[in-house]
Amino acid sequence: MLRSFGIIPLLLTGGLVLAGAAQANDQPLKVGMSGSYFPFTYVEKDVLKGYEVDVLRAVAEQMDTNVEFVTASFSGLFGMLESGRIDTIANQITITDEREKKYLFTQPYVYDGAQVVVKRGNEEITGVEDLVGKKVAVNLGSNYEQLLRELPYADEITIRTYDSNIEQDTALGRVDAFVMDRVSASQVIKEKPLPLALAGKPFSELRNALPFRDTQADEALRDEVDAALQALRESGRLSEISQQWFGTDISSL
Amino acid sequence: MNLLDINYMLELVPILLRYLPLTLGMAAAGMVLALMLSAGLAVIRVLRIPGLNAATMLFISFFRGTPLLVQLFLFYYGLPQVMSFLTTIDGITATIMGLTLHFSAYMAESIRAAIVGVDRSQTEAALSIGMTNGQLMRRIVLPQATRVAVPTLMNYFIDMIKATSLAFTLGVTELMGATQKEASGSFMYFESFVVVACIYWAIVELLAWFQRRLENRFNEAYRR
Numbered sequence: 112m113l114r115s116f117g118i119i120p121l122l123l124t125g126g127l128v129l130a131g132a133a134q135a136n137d138q139p140l141k142v143g144m145s146g147s148y149f150p151f152t153y154v155e156k157d158v159l160k161g162y163e164v165d166v167l168r169a170v171a172e173q174m175d176t177n178v179e180f181v182t183a184s185f186s187g188l189f190g191m192l193e194s195g196r197i198d199t200i201a202n203q204i205t206i207t208d209e210r211e212k213k214y215l216f217t218q219p220y221v222y223d224g225a226q227v228v229v230k231r232g233n234e235e236i237t238g239v240e241d242l243v244g245k246k247v248a249v250n251l252g253s254n255y256e257q258l259l260r261e262l263p264y265a266d267e268i269t270i271r272t273y274d275s276n277i278e279q280d281t282a283l284g285r286v287d288a289f290v291m292d293r294v295s296a297s298q299v300i301k302e303k304p305l306p307l308a309l310a311g312k313p314f315s316e317l318r319n320a321l322p323f324r325d326t327q328a329d330e331a332l333r334d335e336v337d338a339a340l341q342a343l344r345e346s347g348r349l350s351e352i353s354q355q356w357f358g359t360d361i362s363s364l
Numbered sequence: 365m366n367l368l369d370i371n372y373m374l375e376l377v378p379i380l381l382r383y384l385p386l387t388l389g390m391a392a393a394g395m396v397l398a399l400m401l402s403a404g405l406a407v408i409r410v411l412r413i414p415g416l417n418a419a420t421m422l423f424i425s426f427f428r429g430t431p432l433l434v435q436l437f438l439f440y441y442g443l444p445q446v447m448s449f450l451t452t453i454d455g456i457t458a459t460i461m462g463l464t465l466h467f468s469a470y471m472a473e474s475i476r477a478a479i480v481g482v483d484r485s486q487t488e489a490a491l492s493i494g495m496t497n498g499q500l501m502r503r504i505v506l507p508q509a510t511r512v513a514v515p516t517l518m519n520y521f522i523d524m525i526k527a528t529s530l531a532f533t534l535g536v537t538e539l540m541g542a543t544q545k546e547a548s549g550s551f552m553y554f555e556s557f558v559v560v561a562c563i564y565w566a567i568v569e570l571l572a573w574f575q576r577r578l579e580n581r582f583n584e585a586y587r588r
Contacts (some may be wrong), residue, residue: 147548154545157379183535190441191535195451275544279553303551
C-alpha cells in the first residue's frame with residue numbers, strides 16, 4: 112500500500128542527500144544535524160550550509176567516502192543515533208561526562224565557551240552571575256541547561272527549554288537571556304537583524320566533537336573519522352574552514 | 365523599519381511549496397489507512413464482538429490518551445532500542461503509521477456514533493420488508509451514517525494535515541521542518557512563519573470548500 116507513495120521517499124531522499132560527490136563503494140557516512148543552528152548548520156534557499164557541513168564534507172573527502180546529511184529537530188538527533196539511523200551527529204555536540212559514558216567521541220574540532228546573550232540595552236545582566244532571579248532560555252537537549260543547573264545559585268534561575276527560536280524570544284523580551292556557545296552567539300549578533308548583545312565573558316570551556324555509538328563497528332568508524340580530522344588539522348584545512356566561517360580559528364585552543 | 369520583508373516572503377513561497385506534496389502525501393496516506401482501521405474498530409465496537417471489543421477499547425484508550433508526539437517518539441526512537449529490526453522503518457513511514465494509529469482511535473468513535481445514531485425505526489423498517497443484515501447495513505444504515513460522519517471525519521483530516529508538522533522531529537523535512545530551517549538561516553522568523561501559516565490555511569480552506577460540496581451532495585435527499 113505504501114509502495115504507491117514511492118514518489119514521497121524519492122522526494123525526501125532528494126532533500127536529504129544534499130551531498131555526496133565522487134561515487135565510493137562503501138556505505139556513506141550518515142551525519143545527523145538540526146539544520147537550524149546558524150552558522151553551523153542552516154538552510155538558505157533550500158540548500159544546507161554551515162561550518163559543520165563543510166567540515167564533514169572535508170572529513171568524508173579525506174576518508175574517500177560519501178557523506179549523507181540527515182536533518183531533524185535537535186531533540187530527535189540523539190534518538191536517531193541511538194536507534195542506528197545515523198552514524199554520528201554534527202551539531203556542536205559538547206563532550207560531557209554523561210555523554211562520554213555512553214558515546215565514543217572523536218577529538219574536539221571546536222573549542223568554545225558558553226555565553227550569556229541578552230536583549231540589546233539590558234544593563235542588568237552583565238554576566239552569568241547576574242542570572243539570579245531571571246528567566247533564561249536554552250535549547251532543549253543541549254548541555255547549557257546542565258551548565259546552568261551546576262551553578263551554585265541554580266535554584267534561583269528559571270530555565271526555559273526551547274526546541275527552536277530562543278534568539279527570537281530573547282529579542283522579544285519573553286525571557287531575560289539565552290545561553291548558547293560564544294561563537295554562534297557572536298555570529299547571530301553580527302549578521303542578523305535581532306537586537307541582541309553578548310553579556311560578559313564565556314563561563315565554561317566547551318570542547319565539541321562527533322559522538323559515535325559504543326559498539327565495535329562504530330569504534331572502527333570513529334577511529335577512521337578521528338584520523339581524518341587529525342589529517343585535516345595537520346594540513347591546515349580545518350583551520351581554513353574555521354577562518355572562512357568565523358574569521359578566527361575555533362578548531363584549536 | 366519594515367514590518368515584513370515582502371520580497372523575502374515571496375522568495376520563500378516556492379521553496380516551501382516543494383515540501384507540500386510530502387506533507388499532503390503523508391496526511392492522505394494516513395487518512396486512507398485510518399479510515400480503514402477506524403471503520404473496522406467501529407464495527408467491532410458496534411457489534412460488541414467478544415474479546416476484540418475489549419482490545420479495541422484498550423487501543424482507543426491508549427492512542428487517544430497519549431499525545432501524538434509521545435507516540436511518534438515511542439515508535440521511532442523507543443521501540444527500536446528493544447527491537448532492532450524496527451530501525452528499517454523510515455521517518456515517513458513512521459509518521460504515516462503514527463498518524464494512522466492516533467487518528468483512527470478518534471475516528472473509530474465518530475464512526476461508531478454515526479452508526480449508532482441512525483434511527484432504530486430505519487432498521488426495523490428494513491427488516492420488516494425482508495432485508496438481510498448485510499443489505500440493511502449496506503443500503504440503509506451505512507449511507508445514513510456516512511452523511512453524519514463526513515463533517516467530523518473531514519475535521520480529523522484537517523487536523524492530520526497540521527499534525528504532519530511533527531514529522532521533523534523524526535528527521536522528515538516536511539513543510540514545517542523546511543520553514544524552521546529556512547528561518548534559522550535568514551533569522552526572518554516572523555516572515556517565515558507567516559508564510560507557512562498562510563500555506564496551511566489555504567490548503568485547509570480548499571478542503572473546507574470541498575467538504576461543503578460533499579455535504580451538499582449527501583444532503584440532496586433531505587432537502588425540502
